[in-house]
Structure formats: structure tokens, C-alpha cells
Amino acid sequence: MAKANKRTSLADLAKELGLANSTVSRALNHASDVSDATKAQVWALAEKLHYQPNSLAAALRKGRSNVLGVIVPHINGAFFPAVVHGIEEVASKAGFNVMICQSTEDVDREKKHVEALLKAQVDGILVSMSNTTRDYAHFERVRSQGTPLVFFDRMPALPDACGVVVDDYLGAYQVMEHLIEQGCRRIAHFAGPQILNTTYDRFRAYQDALKAHGIPYREELVVHLPGSSTTAGMTAMQQLLQLPERPDAVFSAYDFPAGGALQLLEDYGIRVAEDIALVGFSNEPFTTMIKPRLTSVDQHGTLMGETAVELFLQLLKRAEPLSSRRIVLKPQLVVRDSSLYGQPAFHKQA
Amino acid sequence: MAKANKRTSLADLAKELGLANSTVSRALNHASDVSDATKAQVWALAEKLHYQPNSLAAALRKGRSNVLGVIVPHINGAFFPAVVHGIEEVASKAGFNVMICQSTEDVDREKKHVEALLKAQVDGILVSMSNTTRDYAHFERVRSQGTPLVFFDRMPALPDACGVVVDDYLGAYQVMEHLIEQGCRRIAHFAGPQILNTTYDRFRAYQDALKAHGIPYREELVVHLPGSSTTAGMTAMQQLLQLPERPDAVFSAYDFPAGGALQLLEDYGIRVAEDIALVGFSNEPFTTMIKPRLTSVDQHGTLMGETAVELFLQLLKRAEPLSSRRIVLKPQLVVRDSSLYGQPAFHKQA
DNA sequence: GAAGTTTACACAATGGTTTGTGGAGATTGG
DNA sequence: CCAATCTCCACAAACCATTGTGTAAACTTC
Structure with missing residues (x-):
């Protein structure tokens, strides 16, 4: 004992x-070249002894x-x-x-995780970059090893990168057109880090939409957020309120800062929607x-995650040189009360 | 080429x-029994050839x-x-x-995931049970294999189970005492599935607190939620509002239903806090x-995750028969406006 | 009934690393 | 100068499953 x-x-x-x-292995797997009788024997004993195949050994052998x-x-x-889901x-x-793995927005940890995953012989890597990532050498290494690499949401500006993103530019542009349609003209923007494709595109759409509608771009109406927290939005809003002329709308690159701005405005007795329109981005619960x-833009996180895996599965099938594919999801502008400029938002009846 | x-x-x-x-292996690892000269050689070549150790092979060998x-x-x-974080x-x-892995509240998927993880030779398993889990055979298998098993938040009623939980009973009891202190007497409860230790404890504390303060338990004031969504809370609230006498407080086992109730009450023109106190559970953002x-109870999700891993690491060290350890975190009642019964909650000044 | 095919299994190599054992050469001590 | 000790490294087994090849026996076919 x-x-x-x-x-x-x-x-x-x-x-x-x-x-x-070999016979036992074949009996348990593809099961050709082995009689039904022995197959049954093997399976019976496997059941009885609680046999559990060792994935490590199989992986090692099969690559x-x-x-x-x-x-x-x-x-x-x-x-x-949602994406992970x-x-x-x-x-x-x-x-x-x-x-x-989480990089915690730290490129060094991102690199270490890439290393660890490759050492673990993963069949592919899905990654959304940290906002401190400047060079992509560690990603190049992945691809040069032949390991499928799929970006999602945040992806590098490489011509041959595969990934699935949401059309942040389109989403932001729709936000702007919506605001302009509502009659807003002094539209402010809470901008995210310009190093990221996502928040960069949102900012770009902000500028382009203004231009397209003949509205002058005013630098003082753009606040670069230090983070995506509620308090970041509050201080940003505070800053805007100190301008000689108040903006009539704020388009925030994130939801939480928009929520912070909303709170601050309430404290100041400024009515959201009626006096100032407010739009966020992400469609947080x-x-x-x-x-x-709060009016916001949905990024279809779950769908993005699903699509990213499907893209990975495609890459895995073809041993070909991984044709660069970039899948772009359509974002969805969800218009709610906060952006209905000039209209009383509270107590709207059902 | x-x-x-x-x-x-x-x-x-x-x-x-x-x-x-063997020499190369030792040079790269613990590195005893090998001269500094060859160590340097090995490391240099490893660097040059971008050598990446194969974790699978190492794991297979080392167990x-x-x-x-x-x-x-x-x-x-x-x-x-937060826990995963x-x-x-x-x-x-x-x-x-x-x-x-996610079980999606499906015990069959839970079992399959346990199998898959064991096959993958994981060094330990952390699990929060699905609410459809009735028997624990698949968990017993894990322990019988000698694989450390740590539950978190939702754990089975087994005497020898290891895990880290938050004291739901205490949290809920504090909620109740707070409400009673505010003068509430007809306190309703949105109950979660009674199969789970967490929501069961919250319900139990609800009952016990009533009893301890000489308040009769009324079955009609308890609504069993079909889920933890906003709409579940709305229909539950609707149900309560049809009672001949309205409750003066609602303690919801989840936050989102409390949020739903809040919306519904607003639609009915019933003032939250002033007319009816509202408390949730989870401290959602x-x-x-x-x-x-919304007043709520914080469950310290991140801390719970951290603690669970630390417990796992302890189990891993000792090859002993895994002493059953249960770590109980103190929840934190976060009193906000919604539970200040009788007081106007809106526009409270800073 | 001989030649050819199929069936059902065994043998052995393979994947990449770790680790126990053993041994040649260098060093030390008496 | 010989024995004892150390250094440094090689050899080979082990971990566990997969898979290409080899080979008896059973079967088909004319």
C-alpha cells in the first residue's frame, strides 16, 4: 500500500x-488498424483505471x-x-x-508573457497591445517561429499583421455626426493615448468630422486624459469649464471619464443634454x-473575441505564409438621453 | 535553404x-557541476540561436x-x-x-473542464462552482490525484475543502443592521439561488437579523430572482409594489437587480432613500x-483571487494530505445614498 | 493451391528535457 | 610518489504518447 x-x-x-x-494508442485515438475486440478491451480497462491521457506528452510528440x-x-x-469571454x-x-496573461500596460511584462507562451508551445497567441509598446520585435519573433499571431482591438501599424478590430474611426465619426445633428458646435473631446490605434482613430474622426462640417478645430477643446477613470473625466471637465466659452458637447474616448464629467456637471448645476451633450465610448453597463x-458606442467585445479565435483557427489550418487578414467590426452608436442636446433628459416618459 | x-x-x-x-541542461538551469567557461559558451550559443526551452518537455520530465x-x-x-485579475x-x-475556463453555470461543462485541466497536468485547480453543481465527484477525483484544489467564493459544503470566501453572512447581516438602524422595518429581500453558499448565507443573515431585532419574517417580502440582471430586479420590484403594504427597504443579493429596482421606483415616482431604502451586493462600479x-457590499474580488493563489502555493509546497483550510475575508459594507432612509438622496451637497 | 491483399498487432524511433550514475583527468595531502 | 578527493562532463534512462515500418496470420482470388 x-x-x-x-x-x-x-x-x-x-x-x-x-x-x-502503439496498439493501445491507436485503440484510444483514430482507432484504425485495431480490431473492435481489443478496442473494447482497451476502453474498458481505461475506464476502470481512470486513465487520463497526458496532454503534455501528446503535445510534445505531436507538436x-x-x-x-x-x-x-x-x-x-x-x-x-467581454473579449476574454x-x-x-x-x-x-x-x-x-x-x-x-495581463501586461498591465507594461511592455516588459508583455514581452515576458510572449516568451512564456512560446516556451509553453502554445499553438497561437492573441494579443491586445499595451499602451507602452513602441517596437514590435517580440511580435516579429512569434511570427518568425511560425506561431499564428492575432491581434485584437489594439494592433500595431504593421502591414502584415492579422487581427480583428472595431472601426473606431467610424464609431467616433458617427458620434460626431450625431452631435452635430443635434445642433452642437463647440464640441470638446477627451482624448486617449495617441499611441494606440483605437483612441488615435477616435481623435482623428473627431477632427475630420469637424472639418467636414466646417466647424473650426479648437485646441483648447481637446483634453488629453491621463487615464480612463472617472476622476480623470472630472478634472478634464473642470478644465473645460474654465474656458471663457463653455463647450456645448463633450465626446469622451472612454465611458468612465464621461461619467465623471456628468457628475461634475451635475454638481455645477449644468444640465446634461439640455445644456451640454455628453457621449462616451465602450458602452459600459x-x-x-x-x-x-449615457450615449455611447458599443465595441462588440464578445464578438471580437469570438472572431479573433476564428481567425486564429483559419491561420492554424493553412501552413501558408499567413496571409495578413484584418477583420473590421462595425461599432454601434447607441443613442441615449445624454446626447439629446437641448432636450430635457430627465424623467422622459415611457 | x-x-x-x-x-x-x-x-x-x-x-x-x-x-x-545533460551538461547543457545543467548549464542552463541550476548550473552546478559545470565550469563557468562552458556555462558561458552555452549561454552565448543559446542567445545566438534564440534558444527557447520547451516547457512541455520539462514539465513532462519534472512532473x-x-x-x-x-x-x-x-x-x-x-x-x-476582478478575481481573475x-x-x-x-x-x-x-x-x-x-x-x-468558464463553466457558464453548467455542471457538465464544469466537469469537462476539470478533465481537460487534469489531462493538461496542471499543478492545481482554482474553482468557483457553477450553480448547477450538485455532486462533487469530479472535485473528489482532483484531490484523489493529489492535485491541489482551491475553491473561491462559491464552495461546496465539504468538511475537507480548501478555499477562500468572503463572509457573505456577515456582509448581509451588516446590511440588515444598517437598514434597521435607519428605521426600516418592512425590509424585503431579493434572494439568489439557495444552492449557492454565497446567496444562501445572504438570505440566512437576512432572516437572522430580522429575528434578532424582533421583526417578523414575512414570506411575501422575499422574491427569488430568476437571475442577477437588471430586468430581474425590475420584475421583482414590480411584484413587491403590488403588495397591500409597500416595503420600506429592499436588500438585494446582487447589485444589478437593485439597480433595476431603482429604475422602476423612479418610474413610479417613489423616491429611493426617502421613501424606500435600497441596498445591493457586490459593489459593482x-x-x-x-x-x-447605491449602498452595497464589497467582496474584495481581487484580494480573493490573490489569496486563493497563495493558498494554492502553500498546498503545493507540502506534500502532506492537504490540510483543509478555509480563509474567510471580511466584506465591507459601503454605505451610500440609497440606503439613507427618510433622507433626500438627490443633490446632496459636497 | 499459389500468389496477392488485407487485418491486427509489435517494434522501435521520436519529441525535448531532466537527472542519477559513472568515470577520466586534475588537484590535493601525506 | 601514491592515494584520496574534486571538477567537470558523458552516458543513458526516464517522462508519456504518437507514428512509421515490419510482419505474422487470415483472407481473397483465379
Whole structure:
């Protein structure tokens, strides 16, 4: 009665049955070249001994681990969790395990995680870049090894990069057209880090939309946020309120700062929607809970995660030089009370 | 100029340098029994050839994968993402990769994920049970294999189960005492599934607190939620409003239903806080964004994740029969406007 | 009934690393 | 100068499953 903690291996089954390892393996897997009788024997014993195949050994031999690596900047807010949700859903269905890492917006940790995932022989890596990533050498390494690499949401400006993003430019442009349609003319912008394609595109759309509608671009109406927190939005709003002339709308690159601005405006007795329109970006759950409900842009996080995995699966099939594919999802402008300029937003009747 | 896509292995280094595999291995690892000169040689060549150790092979040989499996019911809301955040943080720091799975509240998927993780030779499993889990055979299997098993938040009623939970009973009891202190006497409860220790404890505390303060328990004031959504809370509130006598407080086992109730009450012109106190549970981000701000209970999700990993690391060290340890975190009642019964909650000045 | 095909399995190599053992050469001590 | 000790490294087994090849026996076919 020793420890006997050792898991039963395929070889144990073989020895017990007087078969060769290969026969047992074939009996358990593709199962050609082995009689139904022995198949039954093998399966019965496997069941009885609680045999569990060792994925590591199989992966080592087959050169395929069925593990998918994922690197996200963080797991805060609603967006990235939604993406992870979608990723896990589809990956799991396709027989893949998901290894998750967060870079915490730190390129060094991002690099380390890439290394660790490659060492773990993952079959592919899904990554949304940190906002401190400047060079892409660590990503090049992945591709040069032949490991499928799929970006999502935040992707580098490389011509041959695969990924799935949402059309931030379009989403932001729609926001702007909506605001202009509402009669807003002094539209302010809370900008995110310009190094990221996402927030950069939102800013670009802000500028282009102004231009297209003959509205002059005023630098003083753009506040670069230090983060995406509520308080960041409050101080940004405070800054705007100190201008000689108040903006009549604010388009924030994130939802939480918009929420902060909303709170601050309330404290100042300035009525959101009636006096100043407010729009966020991301469609966080709280946007439907607050008063007035916040107009925002949905990024389809779950769909993005699902699509990213499907793209990965495609890359995995073809051993070809990984044709660069970029899938662009359409964002959805969700108009709610906060952007209906000039109209009383509170107590709108059902 | 063939494909040459093959990654360079330890054996390649050995051959190139005319050394034995063992020497190269020792040079790269603990590095005793090998001269500094050859160590340098090995490292130099490893660098030059971009050698990346194959974790799978190492894990297979060492019987240790440095992978931690995590099973969560889902990745929605703020709580579970926070836990995952904490888990990844500490696990990563300890040199572990994290494999994440969601059961989607489906015990069958939970079982499959347990199987998959064991096959993947994970060094331990962290799990928060699905609400459809009735028997714990699949968990017993894990422990019988000697794989450390740590529950978090939702754990089974087994005497020898390890895990980290928050004291839901205490949190809920504090909610009740707070409400009673505010003068509430007809306190309603939105109850979660009674199969889960968490929501069961919240309900139990609700009952006990009433009893302790000589307030009769009224069955009609308890609504069992079909889910934890906003709409679930709205219909539950609607149901309560049809009672001959209105409750003067609602303690919801989740935040979102409380938010839904708040919206419904507003539609009916019933003032939250003034006319009816409202308390949720989980301290979702939206609780601070809405008006009135929602009183809630913080579950310290991130801390829970961190603690769970630390508990796992302890279990991993000792090969002993895994002493059952249950770590209980203190929840934090966060009193905000919505529960200040009788007081006007809106426009409270700063 | 001989030649050719199929069936069902065994043998052995393979994947990449770790680790116990052993041994040649260099060093030290008496 | 010989024995004892150390250094530094090689050899080979082990981890566990997969897979190409080889080979008996059973079967088909004319």
C-alpha cells in the first residue's frame, strides 16, 4: 500500500493487457488498424483505471498543444472581460485551452508573457497591445517561429499583421455626426493615448468630422486624459469649464471619464443634454443605469473575441505564409438621453 | 535553404558545442557541476540561436507544469473579472501560467473542464462552482490525484475543502443592521439561488437579523430572482409594489437587480432613500455612478483571487494530505445614498 | 493451391528535457 | 610518489504518447 499516487499511463494499460503501446494508442485515438475486440478491451480497462491521457506528452510528440495564449492589457472595465469571454467560448468549443496573461500596460511584462507562451508551445497567441509598446520585435519573433499571431482591438501599424478590430474611426465619426445633428458646435473631446490605434482613430474622426462640417478645430477643446477613470473625466471637465466659452458637447474616448464629467456637471448645476451633450465610448453597463443615460458606442467585445479565435483557427489550418487578414467590426452608436442636446433628459416618459 | 522552421532544441546546442545534453541542461538551469567557461559558451550559443526551452518537455520530465487551472462560472459583471485579475497577478509573479475556463453555470461543462485541466497536468485547480453543481465527484477525483484544489467564493459544503470566501453572512447581516438602524422595518429581500453558499448565507443573515431585532419574517417580502440582471430586479420590484403594504427597504443579493429596482421606483415616482431604502451586493462600479448612489457590499474580488493563489502555493509546497483550510475575508459594507432612509438622496451637497 | 491483399498487432524511433550514475583527468595531502 | 578527493562532463534512462515500418496470420482470388 505505497503512495501509488502515480497516474496510470498508456503504457500501464498496454502492459496490463499484454499489448503494445502503439496498439493501445491507436485503440484510444483514430482507432484504425485495431480490431473492435481489443478496442473494447482497451476502453474498458481505461475506464476502470481512470486513465487520463497526458496532454503534455501528446503535445510534445505531436507538436501541437491545443493551447491558445491570450495577452490583454488588463482585466478591468467591461470590454476586455467581454473579449476574454468570447475567446474562451469559441476556443473551448474548438478543443483549445486558453492561457491568459495581463501586461498591465507594461511592455516588459508583455514581452515576458510572449516568451512564456512560446516556451509553453502554445499553438497561437492573441494579443491586445499595451499602451507602452513602441517596437514590435517580440511580435516579429512569434511570427518568425511560425506561431499564428492575432491581434485584437489594439494592433500595431504593421502591414502584415492579422487581427480583428472595431472601426473606431467610424464609431467616433458617427458620434460626431450625431452631435452635430443635434445642433452642437463647440464640441470638446477627451482624448486617449495617441499611441494606440483605437483612441488615435477616435481623435482623428473627431477632427475630420469637424472639418467636414466646417466647424473650426479648437485646441483648447481637446483634453488629453491621463487615464480612463472617472476622476480623470472630472478634472478634464473642470478644465473645460474654465474656458471663457463653455463647450456645448463633450465626446469622451472612454465611458468612465464621461461619467465623471456628468457628475461634475451635475454638481455645477449644468444640465446634461439640455445644456451640454455628453457621449462616451465602450458602452459600459453603467451607461444604462445613470441619469441621464449615457450615449455611447458599443465595441462588440464578445464578438471580437469570438472572431479573433476564428481567425486564429483559419491561420492554424493553412501552413501558408499567413496571409495578413484584418477583420473590421462595425461599432454601434447607441443613442441615449445624454446626447439629446437641448432636450430635457430627465424623467422622459415611457 | 529548407523550411528550417524547427525551433532550436537543447540537443541542438549540445551537438553544436560537442557537449552532452545533460551538461547543457545543467548549464542552463541550476548550473552546478559545470565550469563557468562552458556555462558561458552555452549561454552565448543559446542567445545566438534564440534558444527557447520547451516547457512541455520539462514539465513532462519534472512532473510539474507550472500551470494553474481556473474555472469560473462566467466572466461577466465586475466580480469574477476582478478575481481573475488577482489570480493572474499573483500566479504570474510566482512563475505560473493561468489556464482559464468558464463553466457558464453548467455542471457538465464544469466537469469537462476539470478533465481537460487534469489531462493538461496542471499543478492545481482554482474553482468557483457553477450553480448547477450538485455532486462533487469530479472535485473528489482532483484531490484523489493529489492535485491541489482551491475553491473561491462559491464552495461546496465539504468538511475537507480548501478555499477562500468572503463572509457573505456577515456582509448581509451588516446590511440588515444598517437598514434597521435607519428605521426600516418592512425590509424585503431579493434572494439568489439557495444552492449557492454565497446567496444562501445572504438570505440566512437576512432572516437572522430580522429575528434578532424582533421583526417578523414575512414570506411575501422575499422574491427569488430568476437571475442577477437588471430586468430581474425590475420584475421583482414590480411584484413587491403590488403588495397591500409597500416595503420600506429592499436588500438585494446582487447589485444589478437593485439597480433595476431603482429604475422602476423612479418610474413610479417613489423616491429611493426617502421613501424606500435600497441596498445591493457586490459593489459593482455602477453603484457609484447612479443617483442615488447605491449602498452595497464589497467582496474584495481581487484580494480573493490573490489569496486563493497563495493558498494554492502553500498546498503545493507540502506534500502532506492537504490540510483543509478555509480563509474567510471580511466584506465591507459601503454605505451610500440609497440606503439613507427618510433622507433626500438627490443633490446632496459636497 | 499459389500468389496477392488485407487485418491486427509489435517494434522501435521520436519529441525535448531532466537527472542519477559513472568515470577520466586534475588537484590535493601525506 | 601514491592515494584520496574534486571538477567537470558523458552516458543513458526516464517522462508519456504518437507514428512509421515490419510482419505474422487470415483472407481473397483465379
